[in-house]
């Protein structure tokens with residue numbers, strides 16, 4: 301018998317409702333669970349972290365512009381008001397399709413009627429020797445804290461050596477996409493502020509920030525005018541931009557390129573792309589989609605499954621016969637919402653509808669006052685207008701009122717100067733995941 305799935309106010313007996321398990325509390329998982337809030341389903345969100353992370357601002361945590369708590373929010377608090385949504389902290393190890401259960405790292409099992417896989421992606425190292433061991437990715441809050449520690453330690457060490465060393469201190473950023481561009485610009489500003497405000501005895505000419513990419517231009521998803529603008533802005537901040545550079549090895553304190561050059565480094569920051577290989581989504585199917593993502597039907601179900609869905613970065617969502625949706629926050633949010641609607645449709649014995657992506661454009665910021673934005677119809681905004689658009693959009697999507705206020709105050713403060721900031725070396729970050 302079809303069950304009515306309307307909002308039912310007051311206390312309810314949830315045990316008779318179908319159980320929807322959502323793995324992942326990122327943009328996609330949160331959007332899915334929000335779409336099921338107060339409906340006649342029982343929802344459990346499972347995540348290996350007890351918080352949601354706003355990945356687009358991680359680079360500001362890594363460069364000591366924001367605190368970790370400014371870009372993270374407890375998943376339990378997000379759903380505190382919804383009586384039908386619970387949270388389970390833990391890493392999911394496997395999905396047993398035959399028994400409709402998931403198995404966590406502590407061997408506990410959770411049964412589901414519908415399962416939503418929203419496990420995101422991870423840094424892609426392309427099998428380059430030493431890269432996963434020595435390069436520093438930026439994909440989690442722990443990554444950002446680790447990188448912040450490394451950068452601040454490098455500055456302190458340079459201060460100690462300043463009297464007897466003139467050797468240059470090289471920071472190499474691998475990848476000229478939005479994350480590489482944003483991190484390079486912010487790193488340049490961090491070094492300038494550390495010298496100007498913190499009294500570090502450093503000669504600015506000893507620092508080199510080198511942004512390398514195999515491609516012939518930055519921000520390849522943007523029009524060429526935006527790439528040229530980003531390069532000019534980065535160079536005005538002292539960043540050296542090098543194209544056609546292929547990394548062949550990363551060592552503990554050096555990087556090697558295909559042309560034979562070996563450069564001593566204080567840190568190699570890895571912003572070269574993402575993959576779902578090695579994540580749960582990749583293990584779900586015998587034949588994974590592009591970038592290790594789980595292939596889904598137009599209504600977002602795993603191929604050949606009736607009750608397992610994949611959304612966000614974890615899913616290869618068809619855009620056309622030959623293309624897939626990009627791995628971006630708006631895609632994650634939209635697929636999450638769509639998936640929730642489709643689960644309710646299935647439970648109501650209604651036909652599902654295909655997902656349609658509404659392009660919201662893309663953006664990247666370069667330092668404090670500059671950004672580029674490509675609008676959905678292709679027009680490009682640059683400079684301060686782009687930067688203001690970038691600020692507004694990120695504040696809008698950031699979860700938590702307190703986080704929005706803190707970040708807004710922080711950015712306003714920084715617009716005029718950058719006297720303070722969490723330039724703290726917190727040792728325990730090395731051991732956290």
Ligand SMILES: Cc1cc2nc3c(=O)[nH]c(=O)nc-3n(C[C@H](O)[C@H](O)[C@H](O)COP(=O)(O)OP(=O)(O)OC[C@H]3O[C@@H](n4cnc5c(N)ncnc54)[C@H](O)[C@@H]3O)c2cc1C
Pocket residue numbers: 323324325326327328329346347348349351352353355356357358359390391392393418419420421438439478479579580611612613614627628629630632663
């Ligand atoms: C540094 C960086 C900057 C970015 N900047 C932008 C930007 O400016 N604009 C934009 O549109 N997009 C940006 N993106 C992309 C955007 O953040 C992603 O597309 C989006 O986060 C995808 O959301 P998601 O929910 O699919 O995955 P995620 O946000 O990655 O969330 C996945 C969740 O699953 C959990 N998880 C994973 N595996 C397991 C498991 N086995 N068990 C339990 N839990 C698990 C993780 O802990 C995490 O909470 C950026 C990404 C990065 C890394």
